[in-house]
Amino acid sequence: MKMVRKKQKAKIIPHKVPAEEQNPMERRSNFKEVSLGYTEVTAVKEAMRCLNCSRPQCIERCPVHVPVPQFIRAIKEGRFKEAIDKIKEVNLLPGVCGRVCPQEDQCEKSCILGKKYEPVAIGRLERFAADREMQYCRRSVSELPVSTGKKVAIVGSGPSGLSCAYELAGLGYKVTIFEALHEPGGVLLYGIPEFRLPKKIVAREVQSLRDMGVEIITNAVVGKLVTVDGIMEDFDACFIGTGAGFPRFMGIEGENLNGVYSANEFLTRVNLMRAYEFPEYDTPVKKGNRVAVVGGGNVAMDAVRTAIRIGAKDAIIIYRRSMFELPAREEEVHHAREEGVRFELCIKPVRIIGRDGWVSAIECIRMDLCEMDESGRRRPRPIKGSEFLMPVDVVITAVGTNANPLVTQSTELLSVNKRGYIIVDEETGRTGTRGVYAGGDIVTGSATVISAMGAGRKAAKSIHTYLNGD
Amino acid sequence: MAVILEKKLVRSPDIFYYRIESPLLSKIAKPGQFVIIRLHEKGERIPLSLADINPEEGTISLIVMAVGKTTTEMSTLKAGDEILDLCGPLGQPTHIEKFGRVILVGGGFGVAPLYTIAREFKAAKNEIVTMLGARNKDLLIYEEEMRRVSDRVLITTDDGSKGIKGVVTVVLQEELARNGADLVMAIGPVVMMKFVCETTKPFGVKTIVSLNPIMIDGTGMCGCCRVTVGGETRFACTDGPEFDGYLIDWDLLMNRRKMYIPEEQESFEAWKKRHAHLLVKGC
Ligand SMILES: Cc1cc2nc3c(=O)[nH]c(=O)nc-3n(C[C@H](O)[C@H](O)[C@H](O)COP(=O)(O)OP(=O)(O)OC[C@H]3O[C@@H](n4cnc5c(N)ncnc54)[C@H](O)[C@@H]3O)c2cc1C
Ligand SMILES: Cc1cc2nc3c(=O)[nH]c(=O)nc-3n(C[C@H](O)[C@H](O)[C@H](O)COP(=O)(O)OP(=O)(O)OC[C@H]3O[C@@H](n4cnc5c(N)ncnc54)[C@H](O)[C@@H]3O)c2cc1C
Ligand code: SF4
Ligand code: SF4
């Protein structure tokens, strides 16, 4: 016994096996993926680091409980197909989650190894398993289950809607997704940029849903073309996963000047409409030499790094607290720095100044970080008289989003909280209306891909129970 | 995919009528609403008002002026061709009720949406006075259609080639002074709507305008279409497109519409080079 333990200890590699990345100077001007991911050799090497704990905490911390040790073990032993099958038992989008999950706050946070060393690179391994399947395996179209003869409608094709659809289709329901935009994927498509999440990965997952018989109706704005009440006349149940895509603005002077964007608009132009390939694609975007992005979250990082790629000489993050409080993932901040993003911290915009209708500068005020607020972060307070001007030609605001009211306003029986988010029973995702369920950002406010997926999955299970007469 | 069932020239050389198959949309769309179309995979999304809605037949109609890349490319389509994406109905419908005397002012392609709106106002037992203005008589559209749904139609042309010589606002002012009105609604070029509002303001007649800022999604997700109404930021795609004309910040709207002029020209020029052969006039 002692021997074994000793042997294991000797084997521990303190650091994650690095994944190759595109050189920062090169990637500044392209939209190709930043991280190149693991190869078979590096993946197996990293998988060896996993201790295969008997009571693994990593599973608990993953919102959908991916069987981490099992899939890592399969990678370690070279059974790559089995690894992906294991993950897919609970996670429809491993290629997405492996890339964009905030692993440092989830699975990897409670990895035993992480107590003393770097945790196992669970995310990278998950991505490897998904990518390898994409590269080498013919997709096994799993046998379609016996039809239950019942129909479920899903509103919105973001991660919550997609995973709910996946689950229900697997149980034999006829699933129809209504999506407002012309392509399915939600934020995965219009928000998160290509260099962090290639769109072909999303497209492939959507295709596998179609292969399972899920119908996706695009250009279908629920609340306009059809209402939830109307849907309930034709379907046995409905899941609402419309996200929190209503951009917030700062409410300061000059915000409607030309050259001021919400992060949603800027990213939608570039990602969904492919403005970075303008004029090959028709939709334009203002490139800007000096671009200021207001905000410190992942959305701000995505916007600022996108601005660099389309040609900004100077790309600046304006954030009102310090680096310590910056909510974006460490990895994103690190990548942004490598790419030359300038961080202007502890300042807050007070006014946007224009010339001939266009942004010419942003006026900011310095902030003093004072006592902790309820969220445990220090509360910033403006320092009187410290205003200064920063010349810029594009401003992008990434200061958060609200609930999109299209669905809730057109559906009388849905109860919402004061911020417009749908109120559901936490355990089941059930709304106050019989047969109508909701989940993802439209319930929680902006959260994560994996939590939205978890909510979709949970709701699917409750829908299944409901439709079976429990 | 939506099939164009019929296309015809409304006004040579650049305004076209398209009747498009859309069974579901036509059943619930209301006057005053609009759609967003995307012609093909590489296309942009552009908003277009509903010029007619025919639920029995399962069609909607659009009247589109070819002004730039997308609208010109659209003008090269023929009956039987398909539009890749058709999304709608979007925006709030016109608020229809019995007001009494309603004056409708139309300019350019703005006359198109006015037609369905006029029909509804008429059905709600309003008296309809329509005013159509253009530079000369060849630029007028939809006069016959508007006559069918109006009690009176007044035409103005800048050169006097038809109707009254002068701009529409002069006629509007006279009409208001003589007969008054309970509601004025104006749809057309931004400048026209702005001057209509300036004309009606002294009379204190409620004036509704339909705004046309640049849009992308049309569902409230991007904020591209924001306009300032009564000092507040509103999204024209979800809160509008119709607003109280007295509250609009017109300069801001005009400015924002200019945001992409160089890019629009670049894209249009590039397209024209590649597609010179398609640019035959007519259908
Ligand atoms: C730029 C950006 C970067 C992000 N980065 C990360 C990250 O790195 N990691 C992470 O975990 N999370 C990230 N997030 C958050 C994450 O993307 C969201 O939490 C997640 O996508 C929410 O999923 P959802 O299914 O609830 O909604 P969404 O993804 O918002 O999808 C909602 C869908 O519903 C559609 N819809 C809306 N209204 C209607 C209607 N009326 N009718 C029909 N369809 C409608 C929308 O068009 C959309 O397709 C990021 C978000 C953004 C904006
Ligand atoms: C609610 C609404 C209803 C409309 N209804 C009609 C209609 O019934 N018939 C019609 O002919 N036109 C209508 N328009 C205007 C139409 O959308 C634009 O003419 C069209 O987008 C121009 O595209 P383009 O590529 O051909 O020209 P561009 O070269 O791109 O632009 C020419 C002009 O159109 C404006 N424009 C460009 N893109 C947009 C956009 N996405 N949205 C709005 N304006 C834009 C610009 O300010 C520019 O001055 C409407 C616009 C709105 C917002
Ligand atoms: S889904 Fe996300 S949180 Fe769960 S194991 Fe995978 S990377 Fe970790
Ligand atoms: S906690 Fe870490 S070491 Fe243990 S099984 Fe999970 S990933 Fe492996």
Ligand code: FES
């Ligand atoms: S067009 Fe995007 S919010 Fe109105």
